[in-house]
Amino acid sequence: MKCSRCRKDAIYFQRQSGQYYCGDHFNTHFIKKFMRGVREEQLIKKNEKVAVAVSGGKDSITLAYLLKKLQQRYPFQMEAIIIDEGISGYRNLTLDAAKAQLEMLEISYHIESFKDCFDRTLDSFEKNNKENACSTCGVLRRYLLNKKARELSCTKLATGHNLDDEGQSVIMNLMRGDIIRFSRGQNYYKKISDKFVERIKPLRYFLEKEIVIFALNNKLIFDSSECPYAVYAMRGEVRKFLDRMEDLRPTTKYSLLSGYDKILPTLNKCFIPESIGACKVCGEPTMDGVCMGCKILGK
Amino acid sequence: MIKVIFLRDKKSLEIEAENVSEVFSKLSLLKEEYVAIKNGKIVCEDESLSKGDTLELFTVASGG
Numbered sequence: 001m002k003c004s005r006c007r008k009d010a011i012y013f014q015r016q017s018g019q020y021y022c023g024d025h026f027n028t029h030f031i032k033k034f035m036r037g038v039r040e041e042q043l044i045k046k047n048e049k050v051a052v053a054v055s056g057g058k059d060s061i062t063l064a065y066l067l068k069k070l071q072q073r074y075p076f077q078m079e080a081i082i083i084d085e086g087i088s089g090y091r092n093l094t095l096d097a098a099k100a101q102l103e104m105l106e107i108s109y110h111i112e113s114f115k116d117c118f119d120r121t122l123d124s125f126e127k128n129n130k131e132n133a134c135s136t137c138g139v140l141r142r143y144l145l146n147k148k149a150r151e152l153s154c155t156k157l158a159t160g161h162n163l164d165d166e167g168q169s170v171i172m173n174l175m176r177g178d179i180i181r182f183s184r185g186q187n188y189y190k191k192i193s194d195k196f197v198e199r200i201k202p203l204r205y206f207l208e209k210e211i212v213i214f215a216l217n218n219k220l221i222f223d224s225s226e227c228p229y230a231v232y233a234m235r236g237e238v239r240k241f242l243d244r245m246e247d248l249r250p251t252t253k254y255s256l257l258s259g260y261d262k263i264l265p266t267l268n269k270c271f272i273p274e275s276i277g278a279c280k281v282c283g284e285p286t287m288d289g290v291c292m293g294c295k296i297l298g299k
Numbered sequence: 300m301i302k303v304i305f306l307r308d309k310k311s312l313e314i315e316a317e318n319v320s321e322v323f324s325k326l327s328l329l330k331e332e333y334v335a336i337k338n339g340k341i342v343c344e345d346e347s348l349s350k351g352d353t354l355e356l357f358t359v360a361s362g363g
């Protein structure tokens with residue numbers, strides 16, 4: 001098939017819009033959508049300092065690449081933070097990809113490891129409890145990202161979450177009955193404690209498949225191995241369900257997230273307190289007396 | 300015959316198919332799950348296939 005805009009061969013058919021895209025027009029479309037999103041949501045202000053969380057997978061690499069492009073339009077500072085959770089046979093590969101691509105983009109980076117910061121690797125936690133790996137990993141990773149971004153005096157923390165990730169999280173939080181997490185949204189971090197660096201997700205309305213095509217089309221360096229703990233996570237099942245629904249009815253993922261975004265302000269008002277306290281052990285913000293990070297670390 | 304290669308699992312198989320869509324349906328795969336690469340080039344699902352073509356499937360999901 002040919003591109004809907006020129007005579008070149010199409011590389012992608014966007015079922016949601018009925019458009020065919022060649023490589024060049026796909027790039028233009030993707031970059032435009034990114035720039036428009038950042039502008040309309042006012043995600044990054046002029047001269048702000050942004051921390052970008054980079055894992056070495058296609059989402060965060062694409063995000064770093066696009067933020068670098070955004071820097072050509074107006075000035076802001078950017079530093080990358082790479083978290084090394086200590087997952088043998090996996091994180092070392094994605095780490096190498098992250099370093100290589102960031103060096104090529106001339107983005108400076110900081111590597112923070114579980115081993116150095118908590119004196120333990122994720123592997124050491126999860127020997128007997130693989131089903132729990134993702135929640136331990138997530139809590140400690142967010143803890144470190146926030147702490148490091150704050151230390152670097154960044155006012156935003158950008159992550160590469162995509163439309164698929166976001167839709168899955170909406171469903172998973174609801175299925176777990178975790179109404180607090182379900183009701184948070186991104187603004188939570190802005191309003192609830194000044195120890196939280198405000199989080200932004202510039203790719204949250206991009207389909208995961210489109211991000212893969214963008215990363216391949218632009219020959220970005222990323223690693224596509226799968227984390228050994230991923231198979232134990234409920235997310236995989238929810239992903240399959242959403243993929244099937246999208247196949248039956250294109251735009252399902254989009255409708256799910258935009259519908260959720262519409263009720264989020266109300267959820268926020270109903271379930272989220274105005275402010276929270278500090279952890280008795282480490283001083284990081286938390287709703288309980290002791291933060292999740294310290295609980296996991298047995299402090 | 301078309302050679303189909305699953306890039307992540309490094310598994311491959313041969314299949315009879317006239318276009319990419321047919322490969323997906325014969326193997327019960329969803330379009331959301333893979334990016335199709337024909338003879339080194341990213342292609343749409345309605346791309347036609349002919350004898351001797353190689354179709355690589357790039358897994359979309361990245362657990363991590």
Ligand code: SF4
Pocket residue numbers: 085133134135137138227228229230233362363
């Ligand atoms: S799959 Fe789970 S354990 Fe692996 S990196 Fe992602 S959150 Fe961490």
Ligand SMILES: [Zn+2]
Pocket residue numbers: 003004005006007008021022023024025
């Ligand atoms: Zn074109």
Ligand SMILES: [Zn+2]
Pocket residue numbers: 279280281282283284290291292293294295
């Ligand atoms: Zn704590």
